[in-house]
Amino acid sequence: MINSSTTSALYKYCDLETEKEKAVCDLPKPNNVDMDALLDIISVNSYVRYANYRYIVKQKSSLDDINPINNKKWKERINDEFKSIIESSLTLFASKLNKLNCGSWGEKKEFLAAISGEVSSNYPFKIINDLIIDIIDKKIANVVLSHAEKTIEDIINNSCRSYDELYKIIPQKAGETLIKEDSRLGLINNIAHKISEFHKKQYRYIEKKLKRYFNIAKMPFITYIELYLNHLAENYDSMLMKSIELLYSIGSDNECCMSFAFDTFLGKMMVHNKAQKIHDIVLSSTSYYTSFELKKLLRDSVSSGKIKSFDISIVRGYRLHGITQEYCKAFRRFIERSQKNLEVRIIECLTRKDTIIIDNGTIIACDKKFMEEIVSYSIKHLEEKIISSIRQNI
Numbered sequence: 001m002i003n004s005s006t007t008s009a010l011y012k013y014c015d016l017e018t019e020k021e022k023a024v025c026d027l028p029k030p031n032n033v034d035m036d037a038l039l040d041i042i043s044v045n046s047y048v049r050y051a052n053y054r055y056i057v058k059q060k061s062s063l064d065d066i067n068p069i070n071n072k073k074w075k076e077r078i079n080d081e082f083k084s085i086i087e088s089s090l091t092l093f094a095s096k097l098n099k100l101n102c103g104s105w106g107e108k109k110e111f112l113a114a115i116s117g118e119v120s121s122n123y124p125f126k127i128i129n130d131l132i133i134d135i136i137d138k139k140i141a142n143v144v145l146s147h148a149e150k151t152i153e154d155i156i157n158n159s160c161r162s163y164d165e166l167y168k169i170i171p172q173k174a175g176e177t178l179i180k181e182d183s184r185l186g187l188i189n190n191i192a193h194k195i196s197e198f199h200k201k202q203y204r205y206i207e208k209k210l211k212r213y214f215n216i217a218k219m220p221f222i223t224y225i226e227l228y229l230n231h232l233a234e235n236y237d238s239m240l241m242k243s244i245e246l247l248y249s250i251g252s253d254n255e256c257c258m259s260f261a262f263d264t265f266l267g268k269m270m271v272h273n274k275a276q277k278i279h280d281i282v283l284s285s286t287s288y289y290t291s292f293e294l295k296k297l298l299r300d301s302v303s304s305g306k307i308k309s310f311d312i313s314i315v316r317g318y319r320l321h322g323i324t325q326e327y328c329k330a331f332r333r334f335i336e337r338s339q340k341n342l343e344v345r346i347i348e349c350l351t352r353k354d355t356i357i358i359d360n361g362t363i364i365a366c367d368k369k370f371m372e373e374i375v376s377y378s379i380k381h382l383e384e385k386i387i388s389s390i391r392q393n394i
Contacts, residue, residue: 038094048117073259082129093231103220111224114213124198141260147173148261163363174257178247266377269358289338290389339379
C-alpha cells in the first residue's frame with residue numbers, strides 16, 4: 001500500500017503560510033460554482049493535456065506514411081486507460097475545488113485551468129504510463145515476439161501446420177506471460193517505487209510548473225496546491241490497482257496480444273522483425289540517395305556544364321542554377337536507378353520464407369500482391385523525397 005498520509009509534509013517544503021494568509025480561507029463561503037463550468041475548463045485543456053500522448057498513432061488508412069511502427073494496440077490500450085484515469089481524477093478534483101470554502105470563483109478557475117493542462121497528465125500519470133509501457137516492452141513483448149518467431153520457424157518446416165495457429169499461440173503466450181506472478185510483482189514494485197519517488201518531490205514538480213501562472217506562495221493557491229497533492233495521494237492505491245488490471249485486460253484482448261508480434265508498414269500488418277527490416281531499408285536508401293548520391297550527381301552536372309552551379313547546405317538542401325533539358329533527363333535516370341535499387345533490396349528481403357503478414361484477417365506468407373504494394377509505395381516515397389530535395393530551393 002502507498003502511504004498517503006505523508007502529504008502533510010508539504011509544509012516542510014513551503015513555510016510560506018501566515019496567519020494573515022489563512023484568513024483568506026475564512027471568508028464567507030461563496031455560492032457553489034456550476035460544475036459544468038469547471039468541466040468546460042477541463043475539456044478545453046484536453047489538447048494540451050494529451051500532447052505527449054500523440055505518439056500513439058492508429059493504423060493509417062493511407063499507405064503514404066513511411067513511419068511503420070504505429071499499430072501497437074497494447075500501447076494504445078495503456079494510453080487510453082490512463083487518459084480515462086486522468087479524466088476521472090480531474091473531475092473528482094474539480095468537485096473538491098468547487099466545494100472548498102477558500103478563494104474566489106475566479107481564483108478557482110485560474111487554478112483549475114493551470115492544473116488541468118500538462119501538469120495533470122504528466123505528474124504522476126504519464127510517468128506511470130510510460131513506466132508500464134517500458135516494462136511490458138522489455139519483459140513481455142520480447143518474450144512473446146521470440147516465441148512467435150520460433151513458432152513461425154516451426155510452421156515453415158512443417159507443411160501440415162497453418163500460420164493461422166498463431167492466432168491461438170500468440171495470445172496464449174502473451175496472456176500467460178502478462179499474468180505470471182513475477183510479472184505482476186515486478187510491475188507493482190516498480191510502480192510503487194516510482195510513486196514513492198514522485199511523492200517525495202511532488203511539491204517541487206508542481207511548483208515548477210505552476211509558478212508561471214500565479215504566485216504559488218500566496219493564498220488561496222497554497223491551499224489549492226495542498227488540496228491537489230492530497231487528492232493525488234488519496235488515489236495512489238487506485239492507480240496501482242488499475243495498472244495491474246491493465247495486464248489482465250491486455251492479456252485477454254487478442255488484438256492487443258497479436259500486436260506484440262506484428263507491426264504495420266505502410267498500412268499493412270507484418271511480423272515485427274520484417275516490418276523493422278523493410279522500414280530500415282527504405283529509410284537508409286532514402287537517406288543515401290537524397291544526400292550522398294544526389295550530391296554526386298549535382299557535382300558531376302556542374303563539371304559537365306549541365307547546370308551552372310549549386311550550393312550545399314545542411315539546412316537549405318540544394319540550390320540549382322541554369323537547369324537544362326539534358327540535366328532533367330539525367331535527373332530522371334537517377335531517380336529510376338535509385339528506385340530500382342530500392343526495389344531489389346525490398347524484394348530480396350520479402351521473398352524470404354519468414355515474411356509473415358496478416359491479410360484480411362488471415363495470417364499468410366507474403367504474397368505477390370502484398371510485395372507489389374510495398375514496393376510501389378516505397379519507391380514512390382523515395383521519388384518524392386529526391387524531388388523535394390531539389391525543388392525546395394530551385
